[in-house]
Amino acid sequence: MAGQRVRTPAGDTTARGQAPAQRSASEGADGRPEGGRPRQCAEGPRGPGAPAQPFSGTAVLLAVGMPVAGGLADELLGLGVGGWGLLLCSVLGFAGAAGVCSRAGWWWVLPAPPPIVLAVTAGTEFLAHSDEFRDGKAAAAGAAKWAIDGFPVMLYAIGAALLVILLRVVRDRRSRRG
């Protein structure tokens, strides 16, 4: 049908017969950057006609798994809410996710740190100290603690992801000019 759009498995839509829109302009037709280095993006093998995905299991693992691991490490090592474990793992995880996902995936990676970090701090604290949150007032105080201690981690994680995205944009532009 003329004008019909094709929905990719990831939900993005491309015009019929076009290369996936998520592919960088700097990429060659074989899915490699113009520089020839194999792209480490997690979009998977993308030969002509291959479906484009904004992010893959690797990106999800980095963006979710790393903060979870960091939060658990904090609890196990007694570093408290928003400790070094969560901070380092979140920064590395979101930076990595921004590095391996497609441009379309950036829409998801950039907003992800606040809810994920909050969920991880709340989840790990609740798992480790569930008995302390039975009282409503204590739970409210605990929630405030998660928010306050998690905020700097969120900022650093967003900053790390932004930095990686900026580096990728600059690199792409340079390779296009070159």
Added chain:
Amino acid sequence: MAEQPGPRAARRKPAPKPRPNPLVLAGRTIACATSLAVLGTCGFSWYAYTSLTDGLTTSSALDDVKKNAPKHLDSSVNVLLIGLDSRKDMNGNDLPGQFVQDELHAGSSSDIGGYNTNTLMLLHIPANGGQATAISIPRDDYVQLVGVDGRMHKIKEAYGRAKDIFNNSPAAKGLSKPDLEKRGRDAGRRATLATVQQFLGVPIDHFAEVNLKGFYDIAKAVGPVQVCLKRATKDPAIQGQGSGADFHQGINTLNASQALSFVRQRHNLVNPNDPSDFGDFARTHRQQAFISSVIKKLKDEGVVSDLSRMQGLFDVVKQDVVLDNQWNVLDFAQQAPNLAGGHVTAITLPIAGFEDVTVDGGTKESVNRVDPVQIKRIVQQLTGHDSPVGNPLGAGSSGAPSQAPASQAPAAPGAKPTGTVDVANTSAVNGAAAAEMRALVGMGFTEGRIQTLPRQTRTTVLYGPGEKDAADQVAARYNVTAAPGGSVRAGHIQVALGTDYTAPGGGSGGQTPSSPAGPAAPADPNSVQQVGPPVDMAQGIACVD
């Protein structure tokens, strides 16, 4: 965001701009909105908290004291509130004489009062965040000071004596006046914290110190506070003595200056129903009642949930209150959710009598004679703490005073519990011997044998040669007196649980035996020995003498 082809690519290969799927657009919008909402909420909370707590005056004095603290068996929290009777500011400068005389009613000289800790109150917050207990320590209790000279003095003098020792030490040479004051006060705090920790036999997790001006400023920031008096009273301020109190029977509304008089009055103050509850002792009830009234006022006016008013209060706290450097306000709020509701019962520790002792310079002064074993037992009952006695001491405690009266000397000062305990259960409580054995081993005793003995009605503690002090510690746990046992081997202590023994939490006879798996349930504050009646802060405005 960046999924469109770049301008150069577009020029090379003009292509129709792909239109994103509306579902994807909606998903992105929701993700971004959620993210911004979470980030904004967390950011606002972080900003509010940071601006509230930045600039608090903190001290590391508790660090060393914690190293020698008895172990916590649960996540309960003990906070020592220290009221310092000093007329100097944080830098050691005298407060203006006129202010001291007219507003504080504390004489005209800044030398009066020295650095006595006239208020010492331990706030115990149980692990479940339930009903807290405030325990006031009479300031003239005659105890062994830790971190000072190891000798017996009034407990209120630990701070000033340790500060003086530091000021005269080589470490003080070359320090500027503010630095000297700061480090001298830290030495004073260390001594006070270590002494109270040893005296009560419970670990101190946090402390808060306020001086006269700090109290005045806080009372001013809180605003007029209502208190209730059972009878009219006066205590004119004359030449540094007297508090300037002039109150009528019933509800009194106090400004900051009157509030200070209210908590400082000790003359013309007696509980007619309990002659032992007078002067200093009755004053501790005033202090407890005032805290109760302040909590009620803060609660009624919604100050706790009003950020701007909390900010105003914290601004005062930042100026005049010293907290330990490990105090996290958020952690504390989580541990003590019921404090703001006034779920606190306050008691004053008893004394064994009065005594005149010879102090420095050969002069005599009256002190409160106390029984450290009894005090530890009472505190143990109130807190459900498992390690009431024999806790390791802080620095400077090794020199136990040889001239200390036997009745006042702490049980085995400076020593870890020694001896092997053998336990026999003749009570009807199943597993009591094993549970008690675990508890005693948790206190530091060596595990012996579970024995079988004939049934007996009372719990007894017998000791072999060389274990009298250790046996006293064990006996204190069961509210009995240790006795030498002819059949008990040297180095052993034999505990025989009688039919009067009840399971942990049973509270029979004031006992709170418990296992290391968790402390016993704290006793009802009404049931322990104390001076005067307890003050129930849940009442809000508690009527006192």
